[in-house]
Amino acid sequence: MISRKSLLYYCEISTIKKPHSLQIENGMHTLIVGAGSVGSMCGWRIKEGGENVSVVCRSNYEAIKENGFSIESARYGSRKFIPNNVYSTCEDASKDQEYDYILVCTKALPNIADPTDILKPLIKSSKTVIVLLQNGIGLEDPYVKAYPKNLLITCVVYIESEQRQGGIIKHGKMMELAYGLHKNKKDDNLDLIKNNAISNFHNILTSGGITSTVSTNIQKLKWFKNVWNATISPMSVISGKYSGEELVRNPGTRQLILNAMSEVIKVGEAVTGGPLHDKLSASEISEYFVISTESLLKTFIPSMLQDFINKKPMEHQVILKNVIESAKRFNINVPILETTYELLVMNEKKYLKPKGILLKSP
Numbered sequence: 001m002i003s004r005k006s007l008l009y010y011c012e013i014s015t016i017k018k019p020h021s022l023q024i025e026n027g028m029h030t031l032i033v034g035a036g037s038v039g040s041m042c043g044w045r046i047k048e049g050g051e052n053v054s055v056v057c058r059s060n061y062e063a064i065k066e067n068g069f070s071i072e073s074a075r076y077g078s079r080k081f082i083p084n085n086v087y088s089t090c091e092d093a094s095k096d097q098e099y100d101y102i103l104v105c106t107k108a109l110p111n112i113a114d115p116t117d118i119l120k121p122l123i124k125s126s127k128t129v130i131v132l133l134q135n136g137i138g139l140e141d142p143y144v145k146a147y148p149k150n151l152l153i154t155c156v157v158y159i160e161s162e163q164r165q166g167g168i169i170k171h172g173k174m175m176e177l178a179y180g181l182h183k184n185k186k187d188d189n190l191d192l193i194k195n196n197a198i199s200n201f202h203n204i205l206t207s208g209g210i211t212s213t214v215s216t217n218i219q220k221l222k223w224f225k226n227v228w229n230a231t232i233s234p235m236s237v238i239s240g241k242y243s244g245e246e247l248v249r250n251p252g253t254r255q256l257i258l259n260a261m262s263e264v265i266k267v268g269e270a271v272t273g274g275p276l277h278d279k280l281s282a283s284e285i286s287e288y289f290v291i292s293t294e295s296l297l298k299t300f301i302p303s304m305l306q307d308f309i310n311k312k313p314m315e316h317q318v319i320l321k322n323v324i325e326s327a328k329r330f331n332i333n334v335p336i337l338e339t340t341y342e343l344l345v346m347n348e349k350k351y352l353k354p355k356g357i358l359l360k361s362p
């Protein structure tokens, strides 16, 4: 019987040990690009851990410049987070710094604009490690193409947070990152520079109290997590704003979600070349996610539903469309995912079109 521990509990994880010969550097400078609910939480914890943290904010810039962030967290308590510097553009952030780590915490919306463009002024040499803290799959290729000399770390993000208004952040207990170096070829041997980049990142996260895990098979973990994101999140929007907890408690939608999950798992297995989990079968993975969702609070709102409520673009390209496109390559039928995707995009068009935001045609 599967019981809920944490959404990450069942992931196959390999934590690397810090090699004794490695010197962990101090005083590193991290830039958060997109200081919304995820970016501000990470920035806050990394600064609390003793590092320099600057942020690039867009819609919330004036509020953050003036007052910083006010964070109310069930895990860490309620505090203010005042970043070292607050910028409104990456251009401004690039003027007097070259950063060790750039954490990309913006929404992943490659269907609206090239996501790598905004980093251009910031990437001055191979010193900067780019870290993607975004939901979905198939995000990495544009970064590899645009910045081939920079190391790329890609993450699975489990952070339960929401921005109420400019700079007011509400956080629950979940604050976990699993990550690994994005590799073009299957190569588990990390050389010293790569190992250093990962160890330092691990160090700055754990110093700030973020549960941090390094994986040598990060794509498998990303697909595993996307089983949840590609099903519960869009269903919560198209069902008319039901929470995940309500959807899995209702027998009809519970079965629909289980069926949709099995479509995602089939595609994930084909893409990653094996099971998405070492100990759980495909049906146990779906069962595990449904049981985990059952014990989430009614008030827990998936980030896609938060975007829908706030009339913002939703991340359906990386969460759903990329799965559907992979399914086509492997001749796998995904009728539930296709239906969900089409209905989601129709819903989004209603509010994006009047704002003049158009999706790129495929």
Ligand SMILES: CC(C)(CO)C(=O)C(=O)O
Pocket: 135, 157, 158, 159, 160, 161, 229, 233, 301, 302, 303, 304
């Ligand atoms: C489950 C959660 C909150 C983890 O970050 C998430 O991925 C989302 O809401 O989109």
